[in-house]
Amino acid sequence: MKRTLIPMLAAILLVAAGCGRNPLYFRMGADYYPIDQIGSQWEYSIAGGGTLIVQVIDQTERGERACYRVLTGADYTYWIANEGYLEFYEDHRVMFNGYEVPLYQAWVTWLDWPLTTGYSRTDSASTFAVSQGVTISHDWLRTSTVLGIGTSPDGRWEQCYHLVQDETTINWIRTPGFEPETTVVQRELWLAPDVGLVERQTADSTLTLVSYTQGN
């Protein structure tokens, strides 16, 4: 039996040695968007000059749900961190004749965990609002795709998920003289384990994480 077991063990180890190892369990255990600790702060440098501070301010209520309020520059955003997925409060508005018209407010899953290479998620909404007797239609589509696992562009963070987000918004004021207004944004994001967003690139801006302070 011993004469059989030793070659058997060697065979298993040989077969296994030919296959790759990677820290899959580490990635699964990491928080790639740690938005649920009040006081957490991310400081980003903006290519071309400037700084952006993102800070988890407190817990509040939005859309009848408890959530975390995050100050991003001068704007607030709202997030819910669940065990299996991350939700973002979409708040789409347009300015029409000097009035701000709310078009779409809803909690939408931003990402669901765990991320994997090739992961893809699409969310969309098609709605309209009436303001001053005029109908404004709103179509929104966002696709998030994980391109791969790697090091962040600045080389500081390993085991990052590299995502690309394509977001298309079409607002159309349905009255003579107005045409559909289409906005297309593509973002590349790098999310680092237990840190979150470490780099964001769009056509007109690049944010790079300078420092991260974990909250309570």
Place this chain on the structure above:
Amino acid sequence: MKLAMIMAFSVAFAAAAMNVDLAVSTGLSYPTGTWGSSLNTGLDAGLYAAWMASPSLRAGLGLSMSVFGSGDQGAASMTLLKPHLRAAYYLRPWGRVFNPGILCAFGMCRSSLSNSGGTDPATWDPYWTVGLRWNFSIGGGFRGEVGSDYTSVMAEMQSGDAFNLQFGISREVAL
């Protein structure tokens, strides 16, 4: 495929002219630690063949598999495939209703994760298991077994640990 052929030939060779305990088992797997925070309780199943060196002591080979799904609204699934060597020692092998035992196993674990159309690169890592068993006769030459295991996949940077509940049926065969 290659691995399965190696195991099949090895089991056949090892089983020549000896008493062999053949077993199947199924069970539930509960991840411990943060790696399983977005996964549900897993299902576990395995096939085992063990040479009976004595009525109490047996050693052999096994192939087990665990499958986990998303803990919430997601579409994630994780599959673990574990070829291994195992040894068990039973305290009262003649006992009809109470034959407690301990077992340990060591092998390799192939872990693969998929979610929403994506798949992370699979990883092969060493893994070990220790467990307790309550073995009993269920008639017709078969024996039943219940028990619990603690298993750990020794992956890079962080291990993947789980607690398993096991239910099995076995039969001793003289070859």
